[in-house]
Amino acid sequence: MNATLTTCPYCGTGCNFYLQSDVNGRLSGVEPAGKHPTSRGQLCIKGWNAHAFVDHPDRLTAPQLRRNGQLQITDWNSALDLLHDKLSGIAAQYGPDSLMFLSSAKVSNEENYLLMKLARAGYGTNNIDHCARLCHSSTVTGLVETLGSGAMTNSLSCFDETGLIFVIGSNTTEQHPLIGSRILNAVQRGARLIVADSRKIRLARHADLHLRQQNGSDVALLNGMMRQILQDGQEDTEFISQRTENFAALRQGVEKFTPEYVAQITGLPPEQIVSAARLFAQARRAMIVYAMGITQHSHGVDNVRAISNLALLTGNLGRPGTGVNPLRGQNNVQGACDMGALPDVYTGYQRVADPAARQKFSTAWGVQLPETPGLMATHAIEAAAAGQVRGMLILGENPMLSEANQGLVRKALERLDFLAVIDIFPTETTDLAELILPAACYAEKDGTFTSTERRVQRGRKALESPGAARPDWQILCALLQRCGLPAEYADPAEIMTETATLTPSYGGISYPRLEGMGLQWPCPDAEHPGTPILHREQFTRGKGRFSPVDYRPSAELPDADYPFLLNTGRTYFHWHTGSMTRRSHLLDREERQAFVEIHPADAKKHRIKERQQVKISSRRGTIAAAAQLTDRVPAGQVFIPFHFAEGAANALTNNALDPESGIPEFKVCAVRIEPC
Amino acid sequence: MLKQLTRSALEHLLQQTAADYRLQVPQRLADGTRQLAPYGSGELSLFGETPQRKPTSAFFPQTEPLLKIDSTGAVQLPAAAEKPLALFGLDAHDLHGIAFIDRFFSAAPADDVYLRQRTNALLIGLTGAAGPDQSFLPLSAGNCDIELIASNDHWLAVAYSETGEQLLEPFPDGDNDRLRALREETSSYRAIRPDSLQKASELLLHDRVPDDFWEAIAARCILCSGCNLACPTCTCFCLQDRQRADGTERSRVWDSCQLDAFMREASGHNPLGSEALRTRRRIHHKLAADPQRWGELGCVACGRCDRACPTGIGIFAVAEEIVKRYEKG
Numbered sequence A: 001m002n003a004t005l006t007t008c009p010y011c012g013t014g015c016n017f018y019l020q021s022d023v024n025g026r027l028s029g030v031e032p033a034g035k036h037p038t039s040r041g042q043l044c045i046k047g048w049n050a051h052a053f054v055d056h057p058d059r060l061t062a063p064q065l066r067r068n069g070q071l072q073i074t075d076w077n078s079a080l081d082l083l084h085d086k087l088s089g090i091a092a093q094y095g096p097d098s099l100m101f102l103s104s105a106k107v108s109n110e111e112n113y114l115l116m117k118l119a120r121a122g123y124g125t126n127n128i129d130h131c132a133r134l135c136h137s138s139t140v141t142g143l144v145e146t147l148g149s150g151a152m153t154n155s156l157s158c159f160d161e162t163g164l165i166f167v168i169g170s171n172t173t174e175q176h177p178l179i180g181s182r183i184l185n186a187v188q189r190g191a192r193l194i195v196a197d198s199r200k201i202r203l204a205r206h207a208d209l210h211l212r213q214q215n216g217s218d219v220a221l222l223n224g225m226m227r228q229i230l231q232d233g234q235e236d237t238e239f240i241s242q243r244t245e246n247f248a249a250l251r252q253g254v255e256k257f258t259p260e261y262v263a264q265i266t267g268l269p270p271e272q273i274v275s276a277a278r279l280f281a282q283a284r285r286a287m288i289v290y291a292m293g294i295t296q297h298s299h300g301v302d303n304v305r306a307i308s309n310l311a312l313l314t315g316n317l318g319r320p321g322t323g324v325n326p327l328r329g330q331n332n333v334q335g336a337c338d339m340g341a342l343p344d345v346y347t348g349y350q351r352v353a354d355p356a357a358r359q360k361f362s363t364a365w366g367v368q369l370p371e372t373p374g375l376m377a378t379h380a381i382e383a384a385a386a387g388q389v390r391g392m393l394i395l396g397e398n399p400m401l402s403e404a405n406q407g408l409v410r411k412a413l414e415r416l417d418f419l420a421v422i423d424i425f426p427t428e429t430t431d432l433a434e435l436i437l438p439a440a441c442y443a444e445k446d447g448t449f450t451s452t453e454r455r456v457q458r459g460r461k462a463l464e465s466p467g468a469a470r471p472d473w474q475i476l477c478a479l480l481q482r483c484g485l486p487a488e489y490a491d492p493a494e495i496m497t498e499t500a501t502l503t504p505s506y507g508g509i510s511y512p513r514l515e516g517m518g519l520q521w522p523c524p525d526a527e528h529p530g531t532p533i534l535h536r537e538q539f540t541r542g543k544g545r546f547s548p549v550d551y552r553p554s555a556e557l558p559d560a561d562y563p564f565l566l567n568t569g570r571t572y573f574h575w576h577t578g579s580m581t582r583r584s585h586l587l588d589r590e591e592r593q594a595f596v597e598i599h600p601a602d603a604k605k606h607r608i609k610e611r612q613q614v615k616i617s618s619r620r621g622t623i624a625a626a627a628q629l630t631d632r633v634p635a636g637q638v639f640i641p642f643h644f645a646e647g648a649a650n651a652l653t654n655n656a657l658d659p660e661s662g663i664p665e666f667k668v669c670a671v672r673i674e675p676c
Numbered sequence B: 001m002l003k004q005l006t007r008s009a010l011e012h013l014l015q016q017t018a019a020d021y022r023l024q025v026p027q028r029l030a031d032g033t034r035q036l037a038p039y040g041s042g043e044l045s046l047f048g049e050t051p052q053r054k055p056t057s058a059f060f061p062q063t064e065p066l067l068k069i070d071s072t073g074a075v076q077l078p079a080a081a082e083k084p085l086a087l088f089g090l091d092a093h094d095l096h097g098i099a100f101i102d103r104f105f106s107a108a109p110a111d112d113v114y115l116r117q118r119t120n121a122l123l124i125g126l127t128g129a130a131g132p133d134q135s136f137l138p139l140s141a142g143n144c145d146i147e148l149i150a151s152n153d154h155w156l157a158v159a160y161s162e163t164g165e166q167l168l169e170p171f172p173d174g175d176n177d178r179l180r181a182l183r184e185e186t187s188s189y190r191a192i193r194p195d196s197l198q199k200a201s202e203l204l205l206h207d208r209v210p211d212d213f214w215e216a217i218a219a220r221c222i223l224c225s226g227c228n229l230a231c232p233t234c235t236c237f238c239l240q241d242r243q244r245a246d247g248t249e250r251s252r253v254w255d256s257c258q259l260d261a262f263m264r265e266a267s268g269h270n271p272l273g274s275e276a277l278r279t280r281r282r283i284h285h286k287l288a289a290d291p292q293r294w295g296e297l298g299c300v301a302c303g304r305c306d307r308a309c310p311t312g313i314g315i316f317a318v319a320e321e322i323v324k325r326y327e328k329g
């Protein structure tokens, strides 16, 4: 029985646990880290089962090449040579921007750094992105504009000090369970709770106020609350005058959002909007918590701006127990963004378009770097479908299930001249790949992950990877070398050392300093203790900027042909495309099949019974799923989780994109339902 | 047999034990968690809070291969371990927990998989001044092979089995008066279980806790399963089959009665289909069903589920709430 301390591979909360291994070196279980500030001896069901998929028989154990429709096992050298030849061949023939690199919020910081270096320095394109595009790209865009930094402003410990928590568009107890539990504990000790969510999520049972606004109407709700706060004279005038700019524009922007007007858009009673505003404004310390319910809209960036405006208006920034707190989804989605696995920035959000930043990276890497920002993941899919992107390397992502409009994604991936995927399991995306490379999973390698509260922490190797599977960083080093770039890193610690020299916010981060509980960035130098709360004295951008927004309806609303609003998301027991959780016995047992939540009144109208298979269709596709009759969804709405390949919610969703962040509208499209 | 050990004698005893056993000893791990780990793999931690992972996991691990069936249908059992296990550093609660599941797994029909690990294993208690900051831990009920009782700068060592006596043979005799004094201190110290557990048990047995109580408590359950997985007397497991190239491998995996599918029927119907029913069941099992079956509470008061529960509804918390609300007067 050995115990290896590591970071949970699932959500962005950043719990730490010990992987237990038996005398034969096999993983036998998980024990939460007792003194770690996030886990404190606790985990959610996914964490408690995080060892379970590691030795699943489906693990990829050898490089495989598809020839005449058949997968054949090949050796690493031939596989890597082929990969490099294909990518460089396409780049030479059609230009480097005909390549696309998709990185992963599941792999380490070091691996994200290497892949973005490979794309930019190795193959000469800024076409690199990852699944943050699908979750918090709206946050990064919106918060950089208003506050100067796109990350969670405060820390998880702030939940223990706050007076009020406003949760909007986050099913926290299911998606960030150990943050959800902090919210429940805060309520127990007397903090107030406002939940704004069309579904009756668990937190709603504990809320002082549950607002069930129509999906996609958040801007109206938030503007309405702000108008009311101004009407009541409850704004924080001192904070506004000393620390913000553009207030007059905000006042004007929210003027028309009277409770009655907001009620029409949101479907809420006008009094609820007034009560929410008053409850929120009265708190001396209020935290706003949000997630995909805010970001995944064709106006996701506007939603984020509205949230930021509300926090600025009430002075809820830069202090303990306050803040704009986007909860990042994947265990390393914060890190993948920090590492510059994005088309427009290098590490630490240094802009590709900034000649000085480009010069710095160019000098460090010893090559000329491309100037124009690259393609966002969602645009790259469109470009591939149109034949403009021809070669793609996907590291640990499964866009066939995770991107909106599966029909388009399939068309795009099938049209590529060459697709290579590095992953730990076969997925719906590896099914379309010409080359599949087997990777080590989180338990089989060292690295660092950055949690939602900007805490950089260690992942540690607990066992050997199966067969010929290799850590991603070694695969990427081998490719860098084939591109003629030096990549003789002895271990991931050396990669972090290089990253730290190029990244001001990670400047003080090194492996020895991460022992124990990690460090929260910004951590600019070796003596810096890390930063639990951002924007204390001043905002990262100087003054906080009010950025007024108007309400824009969602791209596709229910109509006579498609009368239901489809809401998509996740469930507690599964993780994203299910490649790990559906291979974990207990998690799989809890939820075994695709389902659709439908309100009992709607079910009755359409003669649908509990557990009956139903057909759900949108303008883009049709799937079947088992009906789950529940008043968790309001009448007129259905909810489908996107984990299940056999009933893929994203065959239905609309790839209407936010014009600024490129995020698809996962939370609103129109569908119809029929018994199968 | 009563002996007395110095620090170096203690080390000697451990070395000797490690020669014949897979010895697990308490260590302080990287984040400060205290846990049993292989002897020699890190620094020994001789006092502190109860090791976090339940010691019963040594005999009944979270995931445990049971057998493999190859393509001919032949069944192979996992290879037997070379040496039996020895656990050092068990306090009175943990010894009690092991005794509790020993009785459960040994009751007919006996669980041979458990006994495979447990038979011939050695248990070494560690009590006395061995708590956090060398605070006093009550002495055991003798349900171990050897009990080491920390006292000032040495350890009194009591053997409760023949193997224990053999291992302690070489060491000098201990002071019986000192042992008597420590035993007295134990009885005056505190009951091994807080009163609230017993009182809550009686209220439950007399059906004095209404359904809406369970609704309110269970509304806070986030279904992490930690309360069960952390509990040394929880013994439920489910089976996991995995098809590999060389056959089908069957393992058992810790299960949790807080989970929906624990009782869900193939039809989809679930007799325990709400968190309220399941939370009620969890507490009932420990405080009402176990006393009826075994004559004692199913909670050994180790505190692990109260620590593991992210929302504060471990068994102490729930028992206290029951007593507060429903005890007469």
Ligand code: SF4
Residues within 6 Å of the ligand: A008, A009, A010, A011, A012, A013, A014, A015, A043, A044, A045, A046, A047, A048, A176, A177, A178, A179
């Ligand atoms: S809350 Fe998130 S990080 Fe913590 S155990 Fe659960 S999935 Fe892992």
Ligand code: SF4
Residues within 6 Å of the ligand: B220, B221, B222, B223, B224, B225, B226, B227, B228, B258, B308, B309, B310, B311, B312, B313, B314
């Ligand atoms: S530990 Fe608490 S939250 Fe987790 S399953 Fe048990 S009662 Fe529920």
